[in-house]
Amino acid sequence: MALFSTLRKRAADSASYHGLHEPDLALHVEDLTVAYEGKPVLWDIDLNVPPGVMAAIIGPNGAGKSTLLKAVLGLARPTAGHVCIHGRSPRAQRRRIGYVPQRSSVDWDFPTTVLDVVMMGRYGHLGWLRWPGARERERARRALETVQMEHLAGRQISQLSGGQQQRVFLARALIQEADVYFLDEPMAGVDATTERVIVGLLKELRDAGKTVIVVHHDLQTVRDYFDWLAILNVRVVAQGRVADVYTGEHLKRAYGGRIALLEREAFEGPRGPDAPQENDA
Amino acid sequence: MTGLVELLSDYTVQNVAMGAVLLGIASGVLGCFAVLRQQSLLGDTLAHAALPGVCIGFLIAGTRDMGWIMAGALGTSILAALFVLALTRRTRIKTDAGLGSALGLTFAAGVVLLTYIQGQSNASQGGLDTFLFGQAAATLRSDLWLMGGVTIAAVALVLGCWKQFKLVTFDPEFARAVGLPVALLETVLTAMIALAVVIGLQMVGVVLMTSMVIAPAVAARQWVKRLEHMVLLAVGVGIVSGLVGALISASVQNLATGPLVVLAATAIVAVSILLAPGRGVLWEQIRHWRDRRTIGQRQMLTTLYKLAAHHRDPDYPAETGMLDSFHGTRTQRALRQLQRRGLVEPVAHMPGEGRHWVLTEAGRREAERVLKTMTPEMA
Incomplete structure (x- = not known):
C-alpha cells in the first residue's frame, strides 16, 4: 500500500519535472500565467516564500490575488508555469496544505453543525469509504477550543455571525494539520475579536515552523501582522521581507493613481473612515 | 380499520405499497442532494427526458419489459443531463434556457415515439402512455425486484460516498483542494437524479416525477439541522406520501396514482413551510410581529423620556397626534400596549385637543434601562 502510494506520488511529480524542485522553499511559483477568456489575470508570476514565515499577498481589486491562490491549490488551471510546495507539485503535497476559502464561497444555510464543518478538514485524510469517527470529533473539538468556539460546537451554521463563520473555517483548516496554510481574505468583514483570534493563531502556527500565506486587503495592518510580503498587480510588483518591500514606491506601482490616498493612510495617519476596502480580487 | 386490513391483504395493493416504499426511499435520499445543490429544475428536465427512453426500451424489447424500459429511461435521462451541461458550458446559453430547451426537445421526441408505437396496433404495447402519469396498480412483483435493486444500489452508493x-x-x-474528484462526484450526483426518476416511472410517471424528488427534501429541510436527519426525514416523507397516494388510488376507482402521491407530498411540504419551528413562515411572522411591537414600544418610551427631559418636566404631557408625526406612523397601539403594561398613562389636558400621555414612574425606569442598552447611533 505504502509502495503503491509512493509510486503514485512519483508519477504525479515526474509529470512536470523529476524529483524535488526548490525543496528549500515552502512555496515556489515559476512563470505562472492564468487567463480567463483570453485576458490574462496573472502574467508570468515568479514567487518564492521561504518556510516558517507569515506572508501577505496584497494588491488592488482585480490584481489576481485570489486567482493566484486558486492556481497554487490547483483550483484554477494555469495557461503556463508551475507551482511547487516544499519541492513537489501541490497534488503530491495535498496533505501538507491547509486551505481557508472566502467565507462567501459556501451556502451557510446548509443543514449542518459547526462541529461537522470542522471535521470536514479530515475528509481528505480518511480512506475513501471511512466515515469520520470519534477521533475526528475529538480533533475537531480541540480545534474549536483553539478558535474559542467550543461552546458553539452543536450550533447550526446558519446561526453564526460572519466572524464565527470565519473561525469555523479556520478550525477546519487547523485539523488538516498542514505545513503550509493558504487563507483567502480571512480578516475581511470580521469583528475585532475574531481578527485578534485569527492573527494570534496564525502567528502561533508560524512560530511552530509552519508557513502561513494570506491574501490580505488591509494595508494598515500589513506591518503589524506579517513578516513576508508579495505585492501583486497581474504581475509581481515586489516580494521579500516586509521591511524591504512595504514602501511607497512599490505601493504606488501596484495601486497606481489611488496612491495619494493610500500613502497618507498607510504611512501617516490612523485608519480613517474612508480607508480603502477591497472585497473581491 | 378492517377496510385497511382488507385493502392490504390484496395482492395488487401489496405490490403498490411496496413500490411506494421503494420510491419514497430512493427519492428521499437522492432528492436531498438535488435540492441542496439547487438542481430541482434539472430533475424536471431529466424526468421528462425519460419518456423517449421508455419508448426506445419498449421498441428494443418488443414488449412492455420493465428492465429494458428502465434502462432506456436512464439512458436518455443521462444524455439529457450531459446535453444541458454541454449547452451551458460551451455556449452563452444560461442554465434555465438550457434546461427548458432540453425538456421541450426530449418530451416532444418522447410523445412522437409514443404515438408511433400506439399507431402500430401492437397488442403488447398495452398502455405505454401510463408512464406519463404512472399507474401503480399495474406494478408487478418482477417490477418491484428491479426497483428494489436500483434503490439498494443508489442507497449503497450514497452511504459509501x-x-x-x-x-x-x-x-x-x-x-x-483536499483532493476529491469533484467533477466525477458531481456527475454521479446528477446521474442519481436520473436513477430516482427511473424508480418512479411506474408509480408517478415522468410528468410529475420531479415533485417526488424535490418535495420530500424540501419538507424535511424545514425541520432539521443536519444533513443526516434531513435524508432520514425525507425518506419518511417520501414513504408516507407514496403510501397515502397509492392507497387512496387503490380504494377509489379510477383516480390516478401519480398525481395523488404528488398531492400528498405537496401537502406535507405546505405544512412544513408553514409550521416548522424556527424556519416556518408562521414562526417567522410571529417573531417579526413581536420584534416590531417591542421596538415600537421602546421607541415610544425613549421619545416620551427625552421630551420630558427636554422640557425639564417629568410629567410633560405629549399629545398623540404630535407623537404620530414625530414617529411618522400611528402610535395609538403602542401607547395602548404601554398603558396596559403600566408604563404610560393618559392625562386630562386642554379640552378640544387629542389625548395626552405621560410616563409613569415605572415607565421612566424602563426608559432609562432601554436608553442604557442603546448604542450612540440608535439614541
Whole structure:
C-alpha cells in the first residue's frame, strides 16, 4: 500500500519535472500565467516564500490575488508555469496544505453543525469509504477550543455571525494539520475579536515552523501582522521581507493613481473612515 | 380499520405499497442532494427526458419489459443531463434556457415515439402512455425486484460516498483542494437524479416525477439541522406520501396514482413551510410581529423620556397626534400596549385637543434601562 502510494506520488511529480524542485522553499511559483477568456489575470508570476514565515499577498481589486491562490491549490488551471510546495507539485503535497476559502464561497444555510464543518478538514485524510469517527470529533473539538468556539460546537451554521463563520473555517483548516496554510481574505468583514483570534493563531502556527500565506486587503495592518510580503498587480510588483518591500514606491506601482490616498493612510495617519476596502480580487 | 386490513391483504395493493416504499426511499435520499445543490429544475428536465427512453426500451424489447424500459429511461435521462451541461458550458446559453430547451426537445421526441408505437396496433404495447402519469396498480412483483435493486444500489452508493457527497455539496472548492474528484462526484450526483426518476416511472410517471424528488427534501429541510436527519426525514416523507397516494388510488376507482402521491407530498411540504419551528413562515411572522411591537414600544418610551427631559418636566404631557408625526406612523397601539403594561398613562389636558400621555414612574425606569442598552447611533 505504502509502495503503491509512493509510486503514485512519483508519477504525479515526474509529470512536470523529476524529483524535488526548490525543496528549500515552502512555496515556489515559476512563470505562472492564468487567463480567463483570453485576458490574462496573472502574467508570468515568479514567487518564492521561504518556510516558517507569515506572508501577505496584497494588491488592488482585480490584481489576481485570489486567482493566484486558486492556481497554487490547483483550483484554477494555469495557461503556463508551475507551482511547487516544499519541492513537489501541490497534488503530491495535498496533505501538507491547509486551505481557508472566502467565507462567501459556501451556502451557510446548509443543514449542518459547526462541529461537522470542522471535521470536514479530515475528509481528505480518511480512506475513501471511512466515515469520520470519534477521533475526528475529538480533533475537531480541540480545534474549536483553539478558535474559542467550543461552546458553539452543536450550533447550526446558519446561526453564526460572519466572524464565527470565519473561525469555523479556520478550525477546519487547523485539523488538516498542514505545513503550509493558504487563507483567502480571512480578516475581511470580521469583528475585532475574531481578527485578534485569527492573527494570534496564525502567528502561533508560524512560530511552530509552519508557513502561513494570506491574501490580505488591509494595508494598515500589513506591518503589524506579517513578516513576508508579495505585492501583486497581474504581475509581481515586489516580494521579500516586509521591511524591504512595504514602501511607497512599490505601493504606488501596484495601486497606481489611488496612491495619494493610500500613502497618507498607510504611512501617516490612523485608519480613517474612508480607508480603502477591497472585497473581491 | 378492517377496510385497511382488507385493502392490504390484496395482492395488487401489496405490490403498490411496496413500490411506494421503494420510491419514497430512493427519492428521499437522492432528492436531498438535488435540492441542496439547487438542481430541482434539472430533475424536471431529466424526468421528462425519460419518456423517449421508455419508448426506445419498449421498441428494443418488443414488449412492455420493465428492465429494458428502465434502462432506456436512464439512458436518455443521462444524455439529457450531459446535453444541458454541454449547452451551458460551451455556449452563452444560461442554465434555465438550457434546461427548458432540453425538456421541450426530449418530451416532444418522447410523445412522437409514443404515438408511433400506439399507431402500430401492437397488442403488447398495452398502455405505454401510463408512464406519463404512472399507474401503480399495474406494478408487478418482477417490477418491484428491479426497483428494489436500483434503490439498494443508489442507497449503497450514497452511504459509501457519504462524506464525499456531503463535502462536494457544501463546499466544492474545499473538496477539490483536499483532493476529491469533484467533477466525477458531481456527475454521479446528477446521474442519481436520473436513477430516482427511473424508480418512479411506474408509480408517478415522468410528468410529475420531479415533485417526488424535490418535495420530500424540501419538507424535511424545514425541520432539521443536519444533513443526516434531513435524508432520514425525507425518506419518511417520501414513504408516507407514496403510501397515502397509492392507497387512496387503490380504494377509489379510477383516480390516478401519480398525481395523488404528488398531492400528498405537496401537502406535507405546505405544512412544513408553514409550521416548522424556527424556519416556518408562521414562526417567522410571529417573531417579526413581536420584534416590531417591542421596538415600537421602546421607541415610544425613549421619545416620551427625552421630551420630558427636554422640557425639564417629568410629567410633560405629549399629545398623540404630535407623537404620530414625530414617529411618522400611528402610535395609538403602542401607547395602548404601554398603558396596559403600566408604563404610560393618559392625562386630562386642554379640552378640544387629542389625548395626552405621560410616563409613569415605572415607565421612566424602563426608559432609562432601554436608553442604557442603546448604542450612540440608535439614541
